[in-house]
Amino acid sequence: MSATSEPTQIGKLEQGLHQLTRALFSIDLRNMLLPLLGIIAFLALWSAAASRIDTSLGQFPGPSKVYQQAGTLWEEHQQERDKATAFYERQEQRNAKKLAKNPEANIKIRKYTGKETYFDQIATSLKTVMFGFLIASLIAIPLGLACGLSDSIYKAVNPLIQVFKPVSPLAWLPLITMVVSAVYVSDDPMFEKSFLNSAFTVTLCCLWPTLINTAVGVANVDKDLLNVSRVIKLPTFKHIQKIVLPASVPMVFTGLRLSLATGWMVLIAAEMLSQNPGLGKFVWDEFQNGSSNSLARIMVAVVTIGVIGFVLDRLILVLQKSLSWDKNAVLR
Amino acid sequence: MTTTPDKFLEISKVGIDFPTANGPYTALKDVNFFIREGEFASIIGHSGCGKSTVLNIIAGLYQATSGGVILDGREVKDPGPDRAVVFQSHALMPWLSVFDNVGLAVEQVFRDSKTKAERREWIEHNLRLVKMEHAMRKMPHEISGGMKQRVGIARCLAMQPKVMLMDEPFGALDALTRANLQDSVMEIQKELNTTIILITHDVDEAVLMSDKIVMMSNGPAAKVGELLEVDLPRPRERVALSKDDQFNHYRQQVLSFLYEKKGVVDFDSAKRKAKESSEPSIAAEKVS
Numbered sequence: 001m002s003a004t005s006e007p008t009q010i011g012k013l014e015q016g017l018h019q020l021t022r023a024l025f026s027i028d029l030r031n032m033l034l035p036l037l038g039i040i041a042f043l044a045l046w047s048a049a050a051s052r053i054d055t056s057l058g059q060f061p062g063p064s065k066v067y068q069q070a071g072t073l074w075e076e077h078q079q080e081r082d083k084a085t086a087f088y089e090r091q092e093q094r095n096a097k098k099l100a101k102n103p104e105a106n107i108k109i110r111k112y113t114g115k116e117t118y119f120d121q122i123a124t125s126l127k128t129v130m131f132g133f134l135i136a137s138l139i140a141i142p143l144g145l146a147c148g149l150s151d152s153i154y155k156a157v158n159p160l161i162q163v164f165k166p167v168s169p170l171a172w173l174p175l176i177t178m179v180v181s182a183v184y185v186s187d188d189p190m191f192e193k194s195f196l197n198s199a200f201t202v203t204l205c206c207l208w209p210t211l212i213n214t215a216v217g218v219a220n221v222d223k224d225l226l227n228v229s230r231v232i233k234l235p236t237f238k239h240i241q242k243i244v245l246p247a248s249v250p251m252v253f254t255g256l257r258l259s260l261a262t263g264w265m266v267l268i269a270a271e272m273l274s275q276n277p278g279l280g281k282f283v284w285d286e287f288q289n290g291s292s293n294s295l296a297r298i299m300v301a302v303v304t305i306g307v308i309g310f311v312l313d314r315l316i317l318v319l320q321k322s323l324s325w326d327k328n329a330v331l332r
Numbered sequence: 333m334t335t336t337p338d339k340f341l342e343i344s345k346v347g348i349d350f351p352t353a354n355g356p357y358t359a360l361k362d363v364n365f366f367i368r369e370g371e372f373a374s375i376i377g378h379s380g381c382g383k384s385t386v387l388n389i390i391a392g393l394y395q396a397t398s399g400g401v402i403l404d405g406r407e408v409k410d411p412g413p414d415r416a417v418v419f420q421s422h423a424l425m426p427w428l429s430v431f432d433n434v435g436l437a438v439e440q441v442f443r444d445s446k447t448k449a450e451r452r453e454w455i456e457h458n459l460r461l462v463k464m465e466h467a468m469r470k471m472p473h474e475i476s477g478g479m480k481q482r483v484g485i486a487r488c489l490a491m492q493p494k495v496m497l498m499d500e501p502f503g504a505l506d507a508l509t510r511a512n513l514q515d516s517v518m519e520i521q522k523e524l525n526t527t528i529i530l531i532t533h534d535v536d537e538a539v540l541m542s543d544k545i546v547m548m549s550n551g552p553a554a555k556v557g558e559l560l561e562v563d564l565p566r567p568r569e570r571v572a573l574s575k576d577d578q579f580n581h582y583r584q585q586v587l588s589f590l591y592e593k594k595g596v597v598d599f600d601s602a603k604r605k606a607k608e609s610s611e612p613s614i615a616a617e618k619v620s
Contacts, residue, residue, distance in 0.1 A: 224419045242425075
């Protein structure tokens, strides 16, 4: 009996293995191999094109030079961090000595003021975009909700949306700068003025996609669902909470993703233009610096900006997946 | 004003105009009929004749331009759970489970009159009535179209309406599922003695299920063309009835109204009417 069953079992095992490898291979092919191929082709094209372009700052950097500069930037960051720790250690020792001599002594604690590294700039830009985006969302979602629910509010607000939406937020930048300096006066400011300038510029461009998409989402909730709400006489607040908001979640998120994407693009430009700290300033400084490594360092920034933009978008998608009921929606 | 048992629900001289770009479009004019308590009534007519509009006026979702609806001695002014609706599209919230969909209505309608445990039991009871207790925790997208409609019916029953309004509830279902659901609704109606108004364009469905059939003429300015009392013993069994002379006689009467007296005989005028009404009806939908 075992003699007859063994070959079939092995056959089944073989078949199973075969299916498994085929499944694995097809997953690889779809999910890994093709994107990898795309990237390799791009790198090859880039490398070939770069070697043919000579600029006044030397040859256009190819992938390897950019990779090398990315390493340099990381090393510079580490060195700067070491300097900072050394500075704080010295300061602590100095103060300790002073206190040992005279316990009443007036000790000073100063902040290390070394130059901001590439990674500091990334952190600054990320903080700025998230702050600006958050403020925009806090304004745009409730306002969009109001516009979607009430035709009168929509009619009142719509002309303003239509006029301000196409304005590049960079045009607002000088006005924002002046208003922030005039209005935000404090001895112990919680935020740097430059931070607020950049953040509000981001806010101004993040408002519109979220506002419009929320309004459209709310206005287009399935009529039958609204009728159910009327038949069971849900009070306004519950009506919004139980019917309108869940129904419009997908559209709200479409708006949020568009907002964050444009916000991130605009922030880099705003930082370049106004010399506010961040990745944009890094790019501009490198350009002005004009060393033979500048173009490669700028290219590092370009790739970083792209990767961060991509990651931000994915984060919103993850949030959408956890909040939205529509788990089957194709999220791209 | 006292309610005679004959006129539990009275639709009296109801007319409705929808504003359009070319002036008001009269969808209904002088619609009159009444329904007894516990009666099963069907409204039948060609598509676009305004039968759903009648239902929406009874539900309070539309306001009649003239005339009015009186339910159990009170005039209908706005929507309410005493006139619960079963929608053709089932209208379940896709983000709520089957249990929570019925729960949404129950929590609202009985928030003061039932305790939490009672409400829970009531939700489960109504899901049992439509044989959906096994899928309480499922999401709407995980169940079939017929099951969704069962949940829609459970939600409606759970509001304990004085009259249950069904807007072509079986229209989107395949024939077997439809027959199954029709039997279920008849069983439930017999058990609870619910007053039901069913909108349909299916002659067999109307005759099989109803005590009274309201036949509507074609729009614009549609009104009740004929009323037919269906006096067949219940429970009704579709296979047996298909050979029943009385059943076929009723069926023939509805068919003759739909296809001989109104519509098809006068092809040219039907076409003209369709042309006239096609534009306003789109506008009317927008208004709604």
